[in-house]
Amino acid sequence: SRGRGDEQRHRGKLTVTRALSDEDDSRARSLAALRRAREKEKRHHMEAGPSAKQVRDVIVPEAITVQDLANRMAERGADLVKALFKMGMPVTLTQTIDQDTAELLVTEFGHNIKRVSESDIDIDTSADVDAPETLKSRPAVVTIMGHVDHGKTSLLDAIRGADVVSGEAGGITQHIGAYQVTLPDKSKITFLDTPGHEAFSEMRARGANVTDIVILVVAADDGLRPQTIEAINHTRAAGVPMIVAINKIDKPEAKPQKVREELLQHEVIVEDMGGDVQDVEVSATKKTNLDKLLEAIQLQSEILEIKANPDRPAEGTVVEAKLDKGRGPLATVLVQRGTLRVGDVFVAGASSGKVRAMIDDKGRQVKEAGPSVPVEVLGLSAVPAAGDAFTVVENEARAREVASYRQGVLDKKRTTSAPVSLENMFANHASTTAEVPLVIKADVHGSIEAIVHALNRLSTDEVKVRILHSGVGAITESDVTLASASGAPIIGFNVRPNAKAREVAERNKVEFRYYDVIYHLTDWVKSAMAGELGPEIIETVVGRAEVREVFPAGKKDKAAGLLVTEGVIRKGLNARLTREDVIVSKTTISSLRRFKDDVAEVRAGLECGVMLADTNDIKAGDMLEVFEVEERARTL
Template sequence: MADQTEKPKLGTRPPLGLKRTVETGKVKQSFSHGRSNTVVVEVKKRRILGRPGEAPPAPAPEPVAEAPKPAAKPAAPAPQPRKPSATDEITRRRELQEKLLREAEDARMTSLEDARRREEQAKTSANEEERRRAEENRKAEEAAAEETARRAQEEALAVTAPPPEEAQPAVPQADATEERSFRRPGHAPAPKRPEPSRPTRGREDRRHAGKLTVSRALSGEDDSRARSLAALRRAREKEKRHHMETGPATKQVRDVVVPEAITVQELANRMAERGADLVKALFKMGMPVTLTQTIDQDTAELLVTEFGHNIKRVSESDIDIDSSADVDAAETLQARPPVVTIMGHVDHGKTSLLDAIRGANVVSGEAGGITQHIGAYQVSLPDKSKVTFLDTPGHEAFSEMRARGANVTDIVILVVAADDGLRPQTIEAINHTKAAGAPMIVAINKIDKPDAKPQKVREELLQHEVIVEDMGGDVQDVEVSATKKTNLDKLLEAIELQAEILEIKANPDRPAEATVIEAKLDKGRGPLATVLVQRGTLRVGDVFVAGASSGKVRAMIDDHGRQVKEAGPSMPVEVLGLSVVPSAGDPFTVVENEARAREVAAYRQSVLDRKRTTSAPVSLENMFANHASTTMEFPLVVKADVQGSVEAIVHALNRLSTDEIKVRVLHSGVGAITESDVTLASASSAPIIGFNVRPNAKAREVAARTRVELRYYDVIYHLTDWAKGAMAGELGPEIIETVVGRARVQEVFPAGKRDKAAGLLVLEGVIRKGLNARLTREDVIVSKTTISSLRRFKDDVAEVTSGLECGVLLADTNDIKPGDSLEVFEVEERARTL
């Protein structure tokens, strides 16, 4: 490049020298991006020939290399300049071409780098206007850079053109951006070459094929680049307009299942329509509703017809799951373990017998030595077969649970103590077994005791139509001893024999159906349910409905506390994953999806709500009768650890109600006593009963502040005894009146200024001083008083017997007339019992 410090003006000439044929000047050219260049302008006047044999003047140095200009040699007169050789000409032209291409490429790469830098700055800018301006500037700069590179390439191609035939003098080289004149004096300028096609080095040179440069993006070299978001948006809008012009697609007609009541949103989902469109249609019908509002079946039919769909009416009962019609084919059935329920009176040894069979101590965990819950266990017999045992409580309050156990069982073992015989709960268990239609095996326990009388037990069973085999019947009986483990093998053989006769089978390859044996709320694991699978296989991940509760099986735990992945028929497991605590005895059914489970659970909950809130129609007569009723209420809040205990306690408390006082259970539930329970109890001044549960810290604090009574029990006997005493205390002591004597008023005398004395004739019994008296006139009570003074012939006496006359002074009354009757009685207070 030429020297940048010297900037002579255009047209100035250097001092003339000897043999100087060219006048030169310098001019500065400015380009984009702040780049400049100084070029030499040559002015040719005439050709000066040297002497013959003298070498031609040396060419001027290249301005880019900044080489010093050689000194001008004295021109020697020459007849003719020497023609350069062909090899020198080719080498010179090749060097000039490479130099021009190199400079053009440098200029191009510099412009691309600057453009890329500006593009990154534009991306980080939040202002849309600045980004737009930056994009315009970048495009302008790219266009200028492309133009500069194009010109340089054109000049390089022009330089590499073949020379004319005649001799041509050497011309000093100029900068790459200078326009040169290669014409001789007196000749016309050479015509311009046609513009060459743009080189496709982007496709030939694959060095940068992996990334998209700004130049390639702007110049359109890569036609397969991704479309911009704006282009995609325009294409979508165009397609949408096209669809709107051509009209909507053919509407799909659906069969819409509509129950008796459905929300607008659910109906819209079933119709595959927008909920807002349904709301708008209902507004036009004069029904302002919201998406969550429930409409009846007739209104839903209008909407379905309005939108062109077909309605399929179903009743609410169709929503519930009816498994009675779902019968498994005979070829799918396989043998399953029998379900054996142990029943009998309290303390006759049911749990101890099961304990001896299982080889584990179960009864030690029960309060008071009695079973409070249903226990489900699966026992492996010596021949590798399995038997499922259900241990039901024997106390009378658990009759509901025993009835539930009898409904899911295959075989019933009736445990009777040989030294005690049949008791009330034993008879009740016999009735439950007959109602369930299950075969029975009588286990006569405690035969090791000295006063055991097994034959007497067999005879007592005859009174209830239970005839054992020894007495000509078909009921098996086994004499066992749970403590000595006597004849347990015979009992198991009797169970196996009975199971073979019954041919107990089930289909394990289907969705599971089970029965909730017990349910509770665990503090750490949430609602739990002990279920007994009846058919199918229950697996982890199954969606189910249990009564009014729904959920998904998160985990299953067997009777040994181990987690299992699946449970087949007759296997008891504890299921985690319920939404709420179900009731014991509820059906447990696996369904296809969670939506179906929620639908069935919601329907069952609505049925329960209607049963609880709907009361009998009230007539005018019984309305006043209820209002005039003097029956007191004893409010209670009951909380227990499991659902079966809650039901048993509520049932036992309701049986304590009498005509004078009745139990009103404000709330009963499973789990610990909470603050809301205390708040509810304080509003009605009701005590809270906790059965195997305790209150949390907040509940204790609120109970102490509101003075709510908390009662804790773990044996149901103690709970019912306390309830009886508390209800009797609410009524107060019982008042008993005993009539001592009767008399008739014969005469009335003044006694002092205000009082009056009555002369009496004692008709029966004894009139005694200080007793309560009731004065009646024509069988209407005038006043209740006491005898404050009793005289006979001016003498004070303690009592007057029948047939005698006396004078009495009655306290707090002067309304006495001849002919009135006086009844004297004693009052006795006794402690009330229910």
């Protein structure tokens, strides 16, 4: 007799539909039946005529590609190209057309046009004002200004020393350039450190925009100097209140009263003389009257009633930016209103990104930063400029749109120059202006900006500086190639060349100049321009070594275990410690040992231990470069 299996076999394949359906005998429609039904439906539609065309509102910016316009109109790109051909405009899909042409196309296809100008894309913060009831008080942002060597940094260090909470965070502030101090009554003050040379007036002029109060540091034994006056003018232009800190009062030749009288010439009238500017006599080295200075800042900030809304998307300013080899582009951001959180999408100048991590002035990772808090932000697409606005936006598409618009504006500014006619082309060639070409690399963006600004100011009618390229980071092979093609020296400000760049430079005889003080750099360029080159300071690199391990030595010092990679290392020579080709410290070798013995020198291929004078910032993987300095009179 037939089994049950035979019966099952006749029922056909078990499909999902059949398994789920209740009726036992319902059969799934075959593919052919489905196809026939579809054909029938299509024929029916054809007879009924085409469906009504959908009319769209098409947003058209000042310039748009044909393909992009087709997407916005939901039409085929080929149809748009065909229509343009009929109008006598042979174009491709990727070609850009202007607003008027786009309008013709949009109306031709029966849609409505909405024109927007490019500038609508940019973020306009002026219209976005917070309601008074949302504002809460925030810490004051204080910028310290003054002349070189009047003790700005030592005053900052003294204040930071008075701030016991800060712990051992000395090294961080050099990078971040901004930090918070907590006062005994738990209130906070944010300090911005602006370097002292006049070339930093660019950054200073920008720094004053984020500042609530300026502390003007004047040395009691030196009085007012050119940069002091410059700082007064910047502060006045920014409309920011000022507190005068008369420093170095512990010196016997200090004359604080004379400083007050000199300030009168520049219409800065201190309270003792019947004015409204507070002045405090301080000594950074002896830590005298620092509490009075902090009190003066608190008093001034109470008068100003500094407030911001913390409950909104963050806005701020980039104080400093640099390229880090391990972490990519970094920016120190001072939040001005709102709260910045990890994961926020933002635009900073012409670069966009997402906050991957934030590091505060103590070197700790933080999850959020409120108004007046300075943080280092990781996650940018490129290095922004110091002084750029930092704004959190709703999504990545918006961030990219704003960044690309701003980049376009910058490119346009850079590439649009006066139209060249034959006459002025020949006039340019005939001009007798001598040029000093330079390639400049520095460790942070602010330094680059200041150096370029300072060098451009040196140009005269007879001779001018031509900066072929300036950038952040170590000196690379491409920099050397560019310099050798034009016979330009390469200036490294706190950075060194990598090994490949050194090799190419030796082959092509490219000159490297290294500086860490901006006015030594400008003095050298000045003398190079004048042709009055002073004695040539020749650095002969004697040897290089790699730090393999670091050991504690004594209470504070550290010893480094080195492998000498080339040349020799001698005791007492000058040395440079570099980390990823950026100079960490300049020092000298104070002791040199092999095993337990003190030795005078160690040759390549051997290992040794060294103690470096005046530095504790040593890490495994750093490179040590040892050099001799020799002054030689120039012969032309």
